[in-house]
Amino acid sequence: MTRKNPSFRISLLATAVAVTLAAPAAMAASSTKLETREAPSAATAAAPGARLIVTYRDAAAPKSVKLRTVNNAAARSRSMTSASARTGSTAPSAMLMRKLAVGADLIRLDRKLGTAELNNLVRELKADPAVASVEIDELMQHTGVARIKTDVQPQLTPNDPYYAQYNWHLQDNAGGIRAPSAWDVSTGEGVVVAVIDTGIVEHPDMDGNMLFGYDFISDKEVSRRPTDERVPGAHDYGDWNDDAARCQVGESSFHGTHVAGTVAELTNNGIGMAGIAHNAKVLPIRALGRCGGYTSDIADAIVWAAGGEVPGVPTNPNPAEIINMSLGGSGSCKAISQTAINKAVALGTTVVVAAGNSNSEVANFSPASCDSVISVAAGRITGGRASYSNFGAKIDLTGPGGGGGVDGNPNGYVWQAANDSPTSPEEGEPTYMGMAGTSMASPHVAGVAALVQSAVVAAGGAPKTPAELEAILVQSARAFPATPDKPIGSGLLDAPAALAKAMEVPCDPAVEECAPDAIELTNMVPVGNLSGTSGTETLFSFEVPEGTRLFNLMTYGGTGNASVYVSAGEAPTADTHDFKSTRPGNNETIRVSNPPATTYYILVTGSYSGMTIQARAN
Template structure:
């Protein structure tokens, strides 16, 4: 058999495809074609009853319903039951009954039953119970264990007050149809009806809203429920200088099972006290409460002993409270409490000055005008010197179409503050924060030259972000600073508001106050001259600046020389700036109640109008709609689908097919009565003509179903052609037939003796199996030389065993992910996986749309009907990638450029992929999930030119005091000879050598730039180097800072003195930049301590926890004890505070690794 060269392929896609068809909405109505035999009786519906405790005719989605009647089909699958237009799952059936589950998406409607004998419709409607609603609850306050009555709608539909119905109601609760929660704690439900629930307040409940959860939805009470505490013992008075011995037990105050006593004493401002609680029976825990009920200090005993101690200087006169409690639930025993004022002669002090980790100073490195070329930036703190011009090309943000000239990449593991400053009066810069895939997280766009822009951002978890600089108008230098914010308490997780707006320049939406005349407002010399641009409605008017040219003329330098400033020469940037300035004046005018810009709204991405596009979750997963904004395809791109053939009459494939071929050489396998022929029509792959897959039709629809035609589904490509090549029949296909089909697609000699009029651009093979063939590999090499990219499915055996042709060299091997972006359970894995794409998982419904998460595409069946259905498999993932490859090549063709080579295509696909799993390429996801948007963007960036084209290694140079010489290169990124006519500097302190030169293709000219700092005063300097050539011109901005570096300001810094044994805070102090970072901590008992300093940006009362700057004397890695002597000031305890600190790496914890789990507590500094 081997001598005959026939090797049978195991067709992966056939084995593991599980079809789920959209019968209820997608399959066309074929009732006229039903065959009705007179020997069979039509079915009848007598009644229907939910099994989960509801009255007849009502239920939630997902409820099991028993339909009683007669003449039902004995085989469950031969009964089709629909609730309205939604098909229900038939669980079991007898002649007289059918058990079904109410489908998700169903609405109140009649029940329909269809059997081979006919159809029947219920006389009554089945009512779908709606989302629950809470109207009230009583009582509004109760203790844990009390019963609360909740009233409202749509809770349940069974009254369990009667014993006959208790079983049914119990069934509701047992199956989880009804849940009640106090906060996030589940409550016991004692009874439930449609309008009332009785529930028990659960142990641990806190004040908050009540939730009722049913399969129809979740509702929350508008008011908060109050959990009452049981009354406790009154506070006991204790004097300073006293000590008491008491016992904690179940007769004392209790909070969640922890017993505590309360003491009160009179304290004075600046009085230093030591409060100590000792016990041999339990771990002690102390709280000190201020006169206005704020926690001033606390100390637990997690360090290993049984004592707790607070030493503090009181901030004010008043009555203070002490909470003396055990650290654990249920702990009992005796303890001693003392409040002592140490003698002043026994106290000492510590003082010193802190220093801050300096900024890392960087210069901008070009090119950095795209996500792919973004300049990598260090973790904060960092300063970047750069420059930008509104005329520079840049990255287009898909959300708003803003063009960002400079982009920096940073991995953010905590809150950051980004600041953009410029002293240039000729430029207006805007600041953007972009997500990993280029979408806007936040932006700052204060209008006006030389203004400061700033953003604060806190990610939910470590993530990559891009910082973008947009030159809104003009050009100039800037300084970009990335640091930690002074405070993080007000930051929402996952980013901030601030996505800015596009608006109509010169227009305003204004509402006038009723007592003022609109007509008299049209000319206001102090504001401007306006005209009505639209009719006024209810005081609301659209105003338009009528004298923009005149106003801008007075602001323009041309006015000084007497030149006319014509309105047609007004730049859009200048007019936008004037619009912002005028808006501020309008808002201050007494005649105006409200004024806003006339904002422009746009669709975020292209959305086709295909009927079932909303079910194609796979497309948004790979950023396909954003790619469609850039390219939708090209009719000169052909994708060959090597598969089971095609159902060419499917409505959603019309206009997308070119001539294909049938390469199945075995007549028994072909099932069409002949061998190879020019007809690739799919007759089915089931010899019994009952369960054919029409696999090739599904694959073809994913690549190129007719899109935006108001029907069916969308394809990855909107334009382009599909070449159907049939190789799979009743028992699969052979290598011989498959490789000949591929040769045909590439326009190479093959077994058909013919070639297509135009070869394919891409070949998709959603097929495969084990067994390596050198002959097949050699043919693939020939095909790749023809410039044809090959994409193949990796296999569905959930194994790392190599599957071919996907594992052949040069082939893009595609694995599958599901809707949760995890490897699909069937998908193969291993080192040969190139990329992954959506393949679906028909056993899940992650997006809760009521359908299994398969891939939806075009289908047919053995009866000749055409419809749409869900399949899963790497067979479904592969055409997603093939379609993206078609878009990549279409982008090149649209620019009039030659197609990319297969190697270039694969590089684009892999280098732009969304990284999943382990960082970088891994055996599960390859290079990651295909990203259609980034693929197309990179393809567009790959435009090549045959003429000389100037390119410089950087557009910005930044000199520092220690660096007076830098270099850059001029390269020829095109063809021919680049002649550099001049390289000139615009400042006397800058020297450039050489000033002219020639650069061959792919060559470079090294230019040296020198600065003479002699005689330059402290300050910032900037200039530009102009380069002219026969391949275009270039400008390099030069910036320099002479003198003292910028001083960081990280906000308040807290000093804590820490006990050397327990690592508990003894005393605290505060300093900041206004105090020159100096500090003094007084009233310390004689002894040895560690001294720690740090920020508290999240205001949680701890320093040196995650996200904070931190320092220790003399260093964090090797902290040393500081000795405090009575009546002495220990001076010069100075050290550095740094960012990116983990408490777990501190030398403090070498001997006591469990002493500090979070950070060091700040004591007595704030309320």
């Protein structure tokens, strides 16, 4: 975090401690004050035509050749756009900003383009034999949906004074993650969680767990820094906007501070509230500012967080085991985002992403629809789906996000650290704030993932791979209190259950009969975002209860070609099985009428990506 001058630092901390310790009396003397603000549910395009992400077939081609390719395409696209011809405007000129960690070049145009001319330019570039791919460098937004401040009197508890009343999302209730039981096993020590967001501000209930991060924003209008250069530290200068022509007008969110607090706010320190993995460290990375953050900056941040090389940026001295991204935009997974995620996963980093707040199919949002991420929907204190939460087969599980006003204050919001300024944090003071959104659900999953990794390593085991960690969290999720109206994953995040699943002692076939190691399927709950390569096999299991009239198994969606083999009571093979479905593509179906009550094992083979599997017994 960027440090400010010493006098301000001392003043800020003195004020914060005084406010925290005196809060009960101060709050009791004032009436409840509510302030809410709706955030955009999906990203809009960047200033049209401002930046393009271009991958050339010859990555080593001279800069002049690359720019000539773009400029020629711009000239051709202009001639096809009648509006440009009428106004007499010239074709835009291109300049190379930098090379990205994923190997693409970031190109900036010297003027904005209208939608038609921009689309024509992209089409012309895609058709050029020198170009392998091109994407518009869009602005993504954080996925917090509402913000609320309150002066209501808290109920004091022995340690963190606001925990009992405000941190419902950490407690043992219908929608909470049951963190206290997990803390008996792990508090996240030794694990680094990167939070790619708006950066953080100083806060006495957080500073001790914050590492020195990096600011990846490469546009001074977005960052509010003096230049476009990226800089060490991740200080949040505020993301307020008062220019409606630029993007939606609104106050600063201090979204990254709130998200980081969920992961690792200091706990049992007699101040404020609690965090999940409160002995882990947060690596704050600033990629969102005024009006959002560019896809290219976020992609570089992902690679850097995992320990990968980013041109022009020093190597990260604290590679993260887990990355949280409470951000997103409309459209299916961006190619640059998927490439960056693949690099992070290959380095052993688990990527957790908020599903989005549009009450829509998650497949139409990025990066929540990308492969190899843990995509998280939002639940209410009741355990039901938050009305704004995206849904679909690509959702892995649900975490506490808050239901907003429908569940009242404070139970409709997730509460963590923030700053009370409507603009710059230097104009405000540390405080605590309630927000609702899938932004709030995602860091709960990241925090529990940190608990799991810490416990496994402390017990002498090897850190879980991203795929193993995802399976643990998905399989250990507890059942929803009632079937959700839309598919939102395997169940509700459950911290102690995840730890128990991770710490299970493997069965020893020398002393007992061992069941096959399989991923458990829950009745009528789709498991999405599956992938496999030629030669790999994935085994699932499904318990068929007594009295079942029809057992139905389906795989669907994505790309590639999968085959499915099923046997009752034992693991099948491609040669030995009770049932099979081996049609071309991923759409496989097996139906068993009046099946016996037993465990069915399902073997999936082939090369596929983005596929969903679902079992049903009725």
